[in-house]
Amino acid sequence: MAQASKIVDGKKQCGKCREWRPVENFYKNSRAATGLASACKACTLVVHQTAQYHVRYRERDPEGVAAEKRRRHIKTMYGVTPEWYDAMLATQGGVCAICGQPEVVMRYGKLKLLAVDHDHVTGVSRGLLCQGCNQGIGHLGEDLERMEAAARYLETHMDADPQC
Structure with a gap:
């Protein structure tokens, strides 16, 4: 060292x-x-x-640079290949597997990719989620009982008159 x-x-x-x-x-x-x-x-x-190789390479093959950047991003951030991601995105119709809506969160002026949801115990990827749904199940600890309790709570208070 x-x-x-x-x-x-x-x-x-x-x-x-x-x-x-x-x-x-x-x-x-x-x-x-x-x-x-x-x-x-x-x-x-x-x-x-x-060593302006990166500038020359970018000028020669801008699409290749963008594709490689996307490949590295998906592999680094989500641990899956772009091929898996694209296949899952097509299977889901380009929308979140939970709410059925496209991602709406922007970062650095660009629309974020749908997040790859995975089982935190096994590490197996399950599907693509928008940021809101992904964070929602994360904050509930992926605990089905808590999610069901949250759904019951919302159902109970759905028709209640708002009180100030």
């Missing part, structure tokens, strides 16, 4: 060029033990200028 570079007399050794430089020559990095990036600003600049 790499050893964290120490700050000595206001200087730190660059992990790239190995030169000792003043701490002002390093970008801040709150995750690093020293609070500074491992490479100096000059080395960081060289890396960013010469």
Whole structure:
């Protein structure tokens, strides 16, 4: 495991060029033990200028980049393949398996994907839910008795006159 570079007399050794430089020559990095990036600003600049592979790749194949980003997102967030997700979405008609409505929650200006519901004990994926339904069963602890009690409670108070 790499050893964290120490700050000595206001200087730190660059992990790239190995030169000792003043701490002002390093970008801040709150995750690093020293609070500074491992490479100096000059080395960081060289890396960013010469390694613009992501920009060139994005220009060459923007659809491929978007597809790969979606694949990683679905696999990382939900633990399923995009093929499974797309098949389940088609089976459900593009709507939540509980309420039958499409997702309406936006994040960063984009419509969120339906969440993959799964059994927290077995890990088996069950279906796709909107954020409201997914959080609802989560807050009730996936406990059928609590869900039934909540339904009875709502039925009992459905026709009651509102009191102020």
